[in-house]
Amino acid sequence: MSASDPDFVRHHGSLGHIVPLRVLALTLAGLLLLTVVTVGVTMVPWLDLGPAGNLWIALLIATIKAALVALYFMHLRYEKPIISIILIVTLCFVILFIGLSMMDSRAYQPSIRAYRAVDPTRYAPDVYNR
Amino acid sequence: MTANSPSASPSTHAQHLAHHFESPAQQFDAAVQGMWLFLATEILLFAGLFCLYAVFRANNPEIFQHAHHYLSKPLGALNTVVLLCSSFTVAAAVRCAQLGRSRQSATLLGLTLACGLAFLGVKYVEYHHKWKEGLLWGRHFRLTEGEAATLPSAAGPATLPAAAPDATSASLGPPAAGDSAPSVASSDEPSATFRPMVLAPPGLRSPDEPAGVTTPQQQVRNIQTFFAVYFLMTGLHALHVLVGLGLIAWITWRTVAGAFSPLYFTPVAMAALYWHLVDLIWIYLFPLLYLIH
Amino acid sequence: MSVLNPTIVLDQPAPAPAGVNYLTHTRGLRSWLLTIDHKRIGVMYLVSILAAFLLGGIFAILVRTELLGPAKTIVTADTYNQFFTLHGAIMIFLVIIPSIPAALGNFVLPIMLGAKDLAFPRVNLLSYYLYLLGALLAVVSIVSGSMDTGWTFYPPYAIDSAHARFGGVIPVLLGVFVLGFSSILTGLNFIVTIHKLRPPGMGWFRLPLFLWSLYATSVIQVLATPVLGVTVLLLILERALRFGVFHPGLGGDPLLYQHFFWFYSHPAVYIMILPAMGIISELVSVFSRKHIFGYHFIAFSSIAIAVFGFFVWGHHMFVSGQSPLVTVLFSLLTYSVSIPSAVKVFNWLATMHGGSISLRTPMLYALAFIFMFGIGGLTGLFLGALATDVHLHDTYFVVAHFHYTMMGGTLIAMLGGLHYWWPKITGRMYNETWGRVAFVLVFLGFNVTFFPQFIMGSRGMPRRYFNYPPEFTAFHQLSTLGAYLMAIGFVIIAGYLLHSLFRGRPAPGNPWGGATLEWQCSSPPPPDNFATQPVAGDPYDFRALEYDPGSGGYVMRPSAGARPAS
Numbered sequence: 001m002s003a004s005d006p007d008f009v010r011h012h013g014s015l016g017h018i019v020p021l022r023v024l025a026l027t028l029a030g031l032l033l034l035t036v037v038t039v040g041v042t043m044v045p046w047l048d049l050g051p052a053g054n055l056w057i058a059l060l061i062a063t064i065k066a067a068l069v070a071l072y073f074m075h076l077r078y079e080k081p082i083i084s085i086i087l088i089v090t091l092c093f094v095i096l097f098i099g100l101s102m103m104d105s106r107a108y109q110p111s112i113r114a115y116r117a118v119d120p121t122r123y124a125p126d127v128y129n130r
Numbered sequence: 131m132t133a134n135s136p137s138a139s140p141s142t143h144a145q146h147l148a149h150h151f152e153s154p155a156q157q158f159d160a161a162v163q164g165m166w167l168f169l170a171t172e173i174l175l176f177a178g179l180f181c182l183y184a185v186f187r188a189n190n191p192e193i194f195q196h197a198h199h200y201l202s203k204p205l206g207a208l209n210t211v212v213l214l215c216s217s218f219t220v221a222a223a224v225r226c227a228q229l230g231r232s233r234q235s236a237t238l239l240g241l242t243l244a245c246g247l248a249f250l251g252v253k254y255v256e257y258h259h260k261w262k263e264g265l266l267w268g269r270h271f272r273l274t275e276g277e278a279a280t281l282p283s284a285a286g287p288a289t290l291p292a293a294a295p296d297a298t299s300a301s302l303g304p305p306a307a308g309d310s311a312p313s314v315a316s317s318d319e320p321s322a323t324f325r326p327m328v329l330a331p332p333g334l335r336s337p338d339e340p341a342g343v344t345t346p347q348q349q350v351r352n353i354q355t356f357f358a359v360y361f362l363m364t365g366l367h368a369l370h371v372l373v374g375l376g377l378i379a380w381i382t383w384r385t386v387a388g389a390f391s392p393l394y395f396t397p398v399a400m401a402a403l404y405w406h407l408v409d410l411i412w413i414y415l416f417p418l419l420y421l422i423h
Numbered sequence: 424m425s426v427l428n429p430t431i432v433l434d435q436p437a438p439a440p441a442g443v444n445y446l447t448h449t450r451g452l453r454s455w456l457l458t459i460d461h462k463r464i465g466v467m468y469l470v471s472i473l474a475a476f477l478l479g480g481i482f483a484i485l486v487r488t489e490l491l492g493p494a495k496t497i498v499t500a501d502t503y504n505q506f507f508t509l510h511g512a513i514m515i516f517l518v519i520i521p522s523i524p525a526a527l528g529n530f531v532l533p534i535m536l537g538a539k540d541l542a543f544p545r546v547n548l549l550s551y552y553l554y555l556l557g558a559l560l561a562v563v564s565i566v567s568g569s570m571d572t573g574w575t576f577y578p579p580y581a582i583d584s585a586h587a588r589f590g591g592v593i594p595v596l597l598g599v600f601v602l603g604f605s606s607i608l609t610g611l612n613f614i615v616t617i618h619k620l621r622p623p624g625m626g627w628f629r630l631p632l633f634l635w636s637l638y639a640t641s642v643i644q645v646l647a648t649p650v651l652g653v654t655v656l657l658l659i660l661e662r663a664l665r666f667g668v669f670h671p672g673l674g675g676d677p678l679l680y681q682h683f684f685w686f687y688s689h690p691a692v693y694i695m696i697l698p699a700m701g702i703i704s705e706l707v708s709v710f711s712r713k714h715i716f717g718y719h720f721i722a723f724s725s726i727a728i729a730v731f732g733f734f735v736w737g738h739h740m741f742v743s744g745q746s747p748l749v750t751v752l753f754s755l756l757t758y759s760v761s762i763p764s765a766v767k768v769f770n771w772l773a774t775m776h777g778g779s780i781s782l783r784t785p786m787l788y789a790l791a792f793i794f795m796f797g798i799g800g801l802t803g804l805f806l807g808a809l810a811t812d813v814h815l816h817d818t819y820f821v822v823a824h825f826h827y828t829m830m831g832g833t834l835i836a837m838l839g840g841l842h843y844w845w846p847k848i849t850g851r852m853y854n855e856t857w858g859r860v861a862f863v864l865v866f867l868g869f870n871v872t873f874f875p876q877f878i879m880g881s882r883g884m885p886r887r888y889f890n891y892p893p894e895f896t897a898f899h900q901l902s903t904l905g906a907y908l909m910a911i912g913f914v915i916i917a918g919y920l921l922h923s924l925f926r927g928r929p930a931p932g933n934p935w936g937g938a939t940l941e942w943q944c945s946s947p948p949p950p951d952n953f954a955t956q957p958v959a960g961d962p963y964d965f966r967a968l969e970y971d972p973g974s975g976g977y978v979m980r981p982s983a984g985a986r987p988a989s
Contacts, residue, residue, distance in 0.1 A: 175653045
């Protein structure tokens with residue numbers, strides 16, 4: 001039986017797990033639904049949690065969508081654990097990098113603001129002074 | 131594990147098996163691992179841009195809360211839907227390749243290409259609009275009269291000093307023709323024109339304005355920074371979309387040429403993983419840039 | 424893998440057809456330029472890296488010569504700025520970072536695993552060509568005369584610098600971006616190879632320590648280098664299109680650039696030192712004829728250094744305007760990173776204790792490493808402490824510190840590894856006497872160059888300065904003298920190594936008595952490394968090996984505990 005035979009996979013097994021079409025379709029449906037939700041949340045006044053709260057909701061929904069893409073479209077659910085480890089370790093370092101940089105920049109903002117408050121052109125001298 | 135032997139087997143197993151691997155499964159596993167490591171580096175590459183976003187937004191929230199007015203939510207949402215669908219089609223294409231259904235695989239890859247091109251088309255529309263309106267970064271930022279007129283503005287002059295209106299800055303009322311408009315700046319202020327500054331709706335204040343000062347309008351400075359971040363993030367992303375489209379086009383061509391089978395479809399799977407990453411990044415870009423409120 | 428385990432199962436080297444090895448089995452330029460053989464790629468890397476070392480070294484000599492006297496000695500201040508910038512950029516990106524992984528690792532890693540090649544041989548070749556492209560772009564920037572920012576390219580000067588021929592710093596930044604890609608692909612290749620291509624019998628805790636160190640290095644390469652990539656990309660766009668994310672004149676944040684830059688560049692120094700430490704583990708064990716002491720500790724310390732190395736980047740920014748909160752945090756974390764390094768040093772010393780030490784050239788370099796890296800590492804603590812760093816930052820103390828670690832550490836280990844694996848790579852033995860002579864010159868020259876710089880720096884001599892008060896003249900002159908001594912040492916090394924290629928004694932398969940798998944194939948190895956895949960034993964158990972005066976190398980002891988492979 002050659003590889004181009006339609007029954008080849010059924011007899012010989014496949015390289016890597018084959019995701020059922022139903023799973024792919026359901027994942028897409030979930031993603032589209034979540035997209036509607038994430039846009040809708042911005043249009044409904046009583047769900048307004050202020051700038052910070054809205055940001056975290058948006059990030060949460062985005063993370064769920066990303067998880068769906070990664071787990072089902074990218075087969076993460078069916079891969080060996082090492083792949084998940086690679087992804088998680090990467091995300092940890094991303095958080096470390098962004099977190100510490102944010103922490104530091106927020107802490108030195110007062111000195112920047114004090115400097116800029118003296119003269120408004122100091123916000124961006126090359127832009128304002130033309 | 132058996133010792134490595136020269137590939138003497140006449141089956142298609144041997145065709146694509148490199149000499150240093152023992153089995154197609156080991157080779158495919160290695161390829162998947164290698165590709166995920168590469169995707170990890172791409173995530174870290176974009177992490178730099180997300181860091182820029184986080185730092186600027188955390189320290190100057192007023193810029194971001196104001197500037198999103200300039201972005202089109204419907205177009206952003208359309209792009210999101212387009213990319214999600216393209217992720218579905220490419221995942222389905224990999225599945226077809228695994229099952230040996232080359233024709234279906236090629237069709238689905240073609241659909242993915244179409245979605246990707248649609249995405250780039252919408253991006254072009256958005257960029258073109260911004261270029262025309264002068265909504266760019268750094269010194270290139272300028273608001274035309276048209277944009278300025280659509281922004282909410284209070285009647286009367288700003289009571290804050292140093293708002294010297296100019297023909298190309300967002301200002302109150304129509305600019306004086308030719309000469310500089312009467313300045314409400316204090317006498318020691320240079321006739322600087324704070325172009326990237328707009329007069330924002332009441333209630334929107336930047337952290338360093340003194341509390342308790344009642345002014346009808348606040349001034350949001352350094353809006354050009356938002357557009358620097360916007361163009362950097364969407365630009366690098368669009369570049370990756372372009373590369374992804376190139377990869378998918380190449381895979382489509384090879385599929386049509388019959389290069390893949392259930393025993394060897396690694397390039398399809400790898401290109402699909404790359405495309406999914408492109409989609410993943412957009413999933414975060416969309417709410418962060420378009421859905422600020 | 425303990426000393427008590429007598430089951431050493433090592434295949435006898437399968438005899439290759441006479442004269443057929445990876446160097447000779449195909450000929451012609453194309454067979455080299457289009458090769459996917461990791462050994463040939465390793466050799467090409469070695470040649471390129473040594474050429475880059477020569478170039479960076481020339482700039483070093485120019486820098487030191489200019490500093491023989493205060494004010495202008497041979498060049499203007501502007502040219503001097505370019506000299507130290509180019510010296511730094513070439514040495515860091517073209518020499519020290521790729522040296523051990525790309526030149527030695529590429530060659531040795533698959534053979535140490537008993538494998539036929541790396542997981543992705545064509546990606547390996549791509550890595551090499553990206554390295555060449557990056558090197559070419561660096562050369563362009565030399566010619567353009569626009570590289571005067573220091574190798575750290577801090578904005579706003581990097582953006583505003585009036586040196587604008589060929590776009591100012593853009594060519595070298597593009598070169599760095601491309602080199603970053605090369606580094607990432609190599610790291611990725613090594614990780615997948617170590618995961619997937621280990622032989623039977625080689626679990627994680629039977630890996631040679633050199634491979635543990637390459638693994639840890641590769642993890643850093645994959646995680647940190649992309650951030651360098653985005654940083655230089657942003658800087659290029661900032662300069663070319665004035666985006667305004669780093670330039671304060673456009674509303675940007677210059678300190679943010681430093682966070683971005685050092686998030687890579689600090690882990691980068693661990694990319695430099697970890698493979699070096701791996702080599703030392705091998706050398707110390709083989710040349711003491713004693714099992715490595717504390718194998719697990721050394722293996723885990725490599726991972727610990729890789730991880731902790733990501734937590735300390737702010738210690739380059741103590742006086743840049745970084746907030747006090749984060750400054751204190753980074754200072755504390757910096758101390759943690761010294762602990763795993765110290766663990767390694769103790770284990771090496773314990774390995775040597777009671778061993779039968781032979782002072783061959785590779786071992787001399789290993790001993791020098793322990794001494795000089797010790798100094799380099801300890802002086803890092805002065806810089807990690809905030810109160811002292813305020814005085815020492817941007818002085819020659821820092822310059823001496825990083826030269827003791829990067830040069831006295833990585834380069835010395837690279838030389839040790841080069842001398843250790845030279846017989847395997849080339850099939851020739853070099854002249855041992857000249858090896859020792861050159862070592863003495865390099866060792867003495869190095870210390871005469873850099874030790875005075877600690878003193879200078881603590882007395883206030885700033886780094887990157889063209890001019891200086893007369894009280895520092897004697898130190899500078901001593902330092903320059905040392906540099907010339909070192910240079911002579913390097914020339915001698917080049918001399919006898921090249922000589923060995925033509926007139927060296929043919930090398931036996933195992934000249935030093937190593938127990939790792941690369942010593943089980945011929946010197947040089949056949950194209951596919953092994954005829955049949957070997958089964959791995961304990962890489963530090965030397966009891967099965969005995970010296971055979973006939974061949975001048977070590978062979979398997981016929982009766983001592985060796986069991987046929989099951």
